[in-house]
Amino acid sequence: MPVSKKPSTVVRMRDVAERAGVSRMTVSRALNRPQSVAPALRQRVLDAVAELGYVHNQLARSLSSQRSNVIGLVLPSLENSIFAQTVKGISDLLRPVGYHLMVAESPDDPEEEEQVIAAFVAQRVGGLILHGTSHSANAIRMLRSSGTPVVETGDLPADPVDMVVSYSNRAAAKAMTLHLARLGYKRIAFASLAANPRAEQRRLGFIDALEELKQKPDARRMVEVSRGFGGGEEAIAYLDRRLPDADALFCAGDVLAVGALFECERRGWGVPGRLAIASFDDLELMRHVTPPLTSLRLPRYEIGRRSAEMLLNHLEDRRMSVTTVDLGFEIVQRAST
Numbered sequence: 001m002p003v004s005k006k007p008s009t010v011v012r013m014r015d016v017a018e019r020a021g022v023s024r025m026t027v028s029r030a031l032n033r034p035q036s037v038a039p040a041l042r043q044r045v046l047d048a049v050a051e052l053g054y055v056h057n058q059l060a061r062s063l064s065s066q067r068s069n070v071i072g073l074v075l076p077s078l079e080n081s082i083f084a085q086t087v088k089g090i091s092d093l094l095r096p097v098g099y100h101l102m103v104a105e106s107p108d109d110p111e112e113e114e115q116v117i118a119a120f121v122a123q124r125v126g127g128l129i130l131h132g133t134s135h136s137a138n139a140i141r142m143l144r145s146s147g148t149p150v151v152e153t154g155d156l157p158a159d160p161v162d163m164v165v166s167y168s169n170r171a172a173a174k175a176m177t178l179h180l181a182r183l184g185y186k187r188i189a190f191a192s193l194a195a196n197p198r199a200e201q202r203r204l205g206f207i208d209a210l211e212e213l214k215q216k217p218d219a220r221r222m223v224e225v226s227r228g229f230g231g232g233e234e235a236i237a238y239l240d241r242r243l244p245d246a247d248a249l250f251c252a253g254d255v256l257a258v259g260a261l262f263e264c265e266r267r268g269w270g271v272p273g274r275l276a277i278a279s280f281d282d283l284e285l286m287r288h289v290t291p292p293l294t295s296l297r298l299p300r301y302e303i304g305r306r307s308a309e310m311l312l313n314h315l316e317d318r319r320m321s322v323t324t325v326d327l328g329f330e331i332v333q334r335a336s337t
Contacts (some may be wrong), residue, residue: 018049072120089304127311149166185248191235192252194224232259249277291335
């Protein structure tokens with residue numbers, strides 16, 4: 001004989017209101033705009049939600065307000081650990097005030113990014129944080145026509161879509177190259193990834209520094225390599241073959257620099273005796289390899305936190321006097337140079 005199942009009872013907002021002893025409007029405010037409700041009152045609502053197992057219908061809210069409490073973040077890679085602190089900075093600010101972060105991946109291809117942006121806009125996200133700063137014309141039209149607030153974080157674009165929180169890749173690379181020159185290195189080479197807009201800005205910064213040093217920006221001093229540790233190995237092989245008198249290598253990313261360091265060790269090249277190595281990003285690994293690597297430290301956590309803060313200010317109609325924030329960078333000198 002079949003066992004009959006007891007029909008489930010759907011818990012509604014009015015049930016939460018009755019359990020908490022408040023109005024449905026108060027429940028709605030506590031869940032949708034928590035900062036507008038006294039902490040003790042909000043906790044009563046949250047306790048009732050937990051006791052009843054209530055799941056708030058965010059779709060209904062987005063239909064009525066045209067905006068959800070979800071913030072979209074688009075990164076070029078979910079594998080690259082350099083973005084971890086940025087994600088944490090965003091989440092740390094959003095979570096306490098009732099907003100949630102949704103992350104998507106889009107390589108450095110404006111057409112692919114356009115598809116991801118379209119999906120987020122269709123979901124009526126409250127705002128978007130884009131690491132990329134090079135967008136298709138359709139993506140820009142879509143963002144502006146939808147009124148979606150946007151923060152770009154990967155560079156300081158000349159023509160921002162909306163708001164910007166970042167640093168200048170070009171200025172940072174120039175500063176590191178000049179730093180190596182001040183240390184006495186005269187034949188500096190540069191290694192970066194191909195088809196990467198941020199790496200291209202770093203290459204331009206390297207050229208800017210050479211010009212300031214009155215050195216001819218010889219194309220042989222710049223090499224494009226593969227991603228990962230293997231790219232660092234390729235850079236060292238290139239120097240050995242094409243530029244054996246190079247006395248310093250500036251890598252446009254930490255993983256490339258570590259790969260180059262490992263390859264120098266394999267070849268018996270002293271670092272910095274035979275070749276100095278400097279990097280870009282300053283992951284924790286940079287201080288634990290031997291020798292520790294000189295690197296450009298970027299304020300990744302603060303970029304995330306300030307991006308979320310600017311979006312919240314926009315969403316809560318708080319006046320902002322600044323819409324572009326340059327958080328700068330820091331050169332961290334270590335034993336590799």
